[in-house]
Amino acid sequence: MKRVGLWTAMALVLGTNALVLTVVASNRFGEGEALLHMTERELPLSSASDENTGITLRLRWQQQPELDRGPGPGWFDQAKLEALGYDCSVPLTDLSAKLHYSKATPRRAFVVLEYEGDAWRQWLADAEREVQGTAEGVQRRESSRRDLQSANDRLDRLRKLGSRLIAVDVGADPDQLRQAYPDRTRFIVVPVKVNLIFLREWTGKDGIYHPPYLGGRMSQLLVQYIHAPTEKRGVLAHYARERMYLGPRYTVTIRYGHRYEPWIVGVEPLSQPPS
DSSP, X not given: OHHHHHHHHHHHHHHHHHHHHHHHHHHHSSSOSEEEEEETTTSOBOTTXXXXXXXXXXXXXXXXXXXXXXSOOTTSOHHHHHHTTOXXXXXXXXXXXXXXXXXXXXXXXXXXXXXXXXXXXXXXXXXXXXXXXXXXXXXXXXXXHHHHHHHHHHHHHHHHHOOOXXXXXXXSOHHHHHHHSOOTTTEEEEEEEEEEEEEOOEEOTTOOEEOOEEEEEXXXXXXXXXXXXXXXXXXXXXXTXXXXXXXXXXXXXXXXXXXXXXXXXXXXXXXXXXX
């Protein structure tokens, strides 16, 4: 009986391994979904990385600022939410609106991430305008020099270290998104978890009335961590010991397969790795 149990266990292990290899092979078959060359700014070492036990990179991306008394939902608006299947039929001024929309649960969708494109340049321009606005506020004595220094520091960090991978669209059908964003070297289409946000009406200190609105927010990518295979760890292992850096130290080429799962194709140092 023990020998039968042993053979059964071995067969189960072999069957599981075969299934995993089949899934991996199907994901990597053919041209693939996308191929991008990015740096440590977008693919930093995760906190769990260790040169002895394994190295993992975390896909770092950005989305529009959180909806908190802002002027509007941006591009992730009510129409996008409805296209994802959310019931937005209750008028936002209705007394039952808050209760209705608070019951909305997270949904699986697909997000388009653009690398170093128009969205990134707009992100930088917004940060530069913030610095300019704060500087004008200092002249009017509405802001402090400390505020201005903080704004300049944020802009400097963004220019040197900020991820240039920006969310630009979301939808339920990845094929439709790919048709709208055909450049596979600049746009990634990946599964994501989204949430509906309900903002109630409010009046600012300036007396301006802001009506209620619905907006969307992406809480997490469903595949955010990328394990570095043994043959690609050489460059990354040097940096696993050091968490602090002043700029990107390596480039990574990643490819996305038909299952929207990434793997590392290549890693190159941008500078001489530490000894």
